[in-house]
Ligand SMILES: [Zn+2]
């Protein structure tokens with residue numbers, strides 16, 4: 001049973017064939033349609049799309065009725081506040097799939113950013129353009145109005161404000177960090193509870209484990225096709241999972257010990273140098289006195 005979506009890949013960076021179309025993308029081509037050249041602020045104030053020029057912004061496809069959207073909102077809000085404190089050229093635009101104005105108002109009131117009005121015709125265009133098949137979904141638009149990635153949720157869940165500045169290079173580095181965090185886990189496995197398909201380590205926001213029915217977060221052994229999730233310990237057994245965790249702890253401890261040893265080495269070298277200096281100094285003083 002699943003309350004979170006599986007992620008196909010950590011980064012859905014744009015494929016080469018989409019690059020050409022991508023290069024011609026402008027702020028106008030994304031967000032302006034006829035007279036609709038604005039987004040809205042808290043009290044419904046119209047803010048011209050030109051406000052977003054040279055800004056990094058996230059298109060946030062979401063709705064109040066979606067439990068995962070509500071859970072993710074808190075994560076995104078925390079990251080938003082932190083990023084805004086260091087870089088004002090950053091925004092989020094809420095694109096709502098709410099059913100009526102009351103729920104839209106209630107949901108948008110919780111958000112500190114901007115929105116497209118409910119029922120705005122640009123939503124259909126944007127959902128189609130960015131192939132929004134499920135919500136929540138976040139699309140990152142860079143300062144030159146190019147799409148950076150359409151799979152940002154997992155990164156923000158894991159790294160929060162550190163996902164900023166959302167450049168492809170920075171996101172790749174974060175992806176490598178992700179891979180590090182499943183070091184030692186089997187790359188894929190078959191489990192008696194789900195014999196039809198292989199399970200692979202997949203990043204998740206929240207899920208209910210199909211083995212123990214307890215909640216889980218961050219990682220699961222997942223069959224995307226069937227929305228089947230297992231905790232690490234439910235997938236490979238408590239004993240094996242503990243071994244992996246111990247190995248990770250052991251590695252961390254070894255790294256720490258190495259750093260400590262290096263630090264001690266420096267202190268010792270500094271002490272030896274000081275001793276030599278003092279020795280030479282006093283030796284020189286003695287020699288000087290003899291000269292007198
Ligand atoms: Zn479990």
Ligand SMILES: [Zn+2]
Pocket residue numbers: 194196197223224225226227228
């Ligand atoms: Zn399956």
